[in-house]
Amino acid sequence: MGRVVVDVMPKPEILDPQGKAVAAALPRLGFHGFTGVRQGKRFELEVDGEVTDEVLAQVREAASTLLSNPVIEDVVRVARAEEHDGAAAEAVSA
Amino acid sequence: MGRVVVDVMPKPEILDPQGKAVAAALPRLGFHGFTGVRQGKRFELEVDGEVTDEVLAQVREAASTLLSNPVIEDVVRVARAEEHDGAAAEAVSA
Numbered sequence: 104m105g106r107v108v109v110d111v112m113p114k115p116e117i118l119d120p121q122g123k124a125v126a127a128a129l130p131r132l133g134f135h136g137f138t139g140v141r142q143g144k145r146f147e148l149e150v151d152g153e154v155t156d157e158v159l160a161q162v163r164e165a166a167s168t169l170l171s172n173p174v175i176e177d178v179v180r181v182a183r184a185e186e187h188d189g190a191a192a193e194a195v196s197a
Numbered sequence: 198m199g200r201v202v203v204d205v206m207p208k209p210e211i212l213d214p215q216g217k218a219v220a221a222a223l224p225r226l227g228f229h230g231f232t233g234v235r236q237g238k239r240f241e242l243e244v245d246g247e248v249t250d251e252v253l254a255q256v257r258e259a260a261s262t263l264l265s266n267p268v269i270e271d272v273v274r275v276a277r278a279e280e281h282d283g284a285a286a287e288a289v290s291a
Contacts, residue, residue: 104232110239132259143241147234152230
């Protein structure tokens with residue numbers, strides 16, 4: 104069972120109200136020194152079998168048609184999940 | 198100007214309707230061999246200056262209080278943005 108991670112971000116020229124809201128909230132909560140925040144999406148696709156190059160090509164195709172809206176979003180990463188990409192494997196404790 | 202990436206995913210035991218919708222749509226669109234999809238969030242924080250360990254500690258704190266809901270979500274990654282994490286730097290062309 105492999106896993107592929109797809110990261111999708113709003114294009115730089117697109118307004119990102121969610122990111123703006125986070126950026127405005129940071130200093131209110133005492134977090135300073137940040138000049139901007141962008142919020143995008145992260146998908147984890149479980150693959151039935153090995154993550155071959157064909158699977159990655161399929162995921163790239165799916166990323167640009169189903170997982171993102173190419174008018175307003177960029178697919179910034181399509182990659183085999185590494186160890187640290189496992190949600191359960193390494194949840195960052197704060 | 199540094200950049201920090203924060204990845205947030207729904208906890209494994211939490212139902213993820215967006216991921217389920219994507220998983221159901223994949224075979225309808227001709228993408229087979231996927232057994233599950235989870236959808237989470239990805240944040241890119243622009244830092245005013247270097248990404249030091251103190252900045253990363255601040256981001257970790259922000260990630261667990263503002264960027265995620267610890268009841269239903271896990272912060273799966275807090276990391277300096279690598280080259281391929283730049284939205285503009287490498288938009289994956291499909």
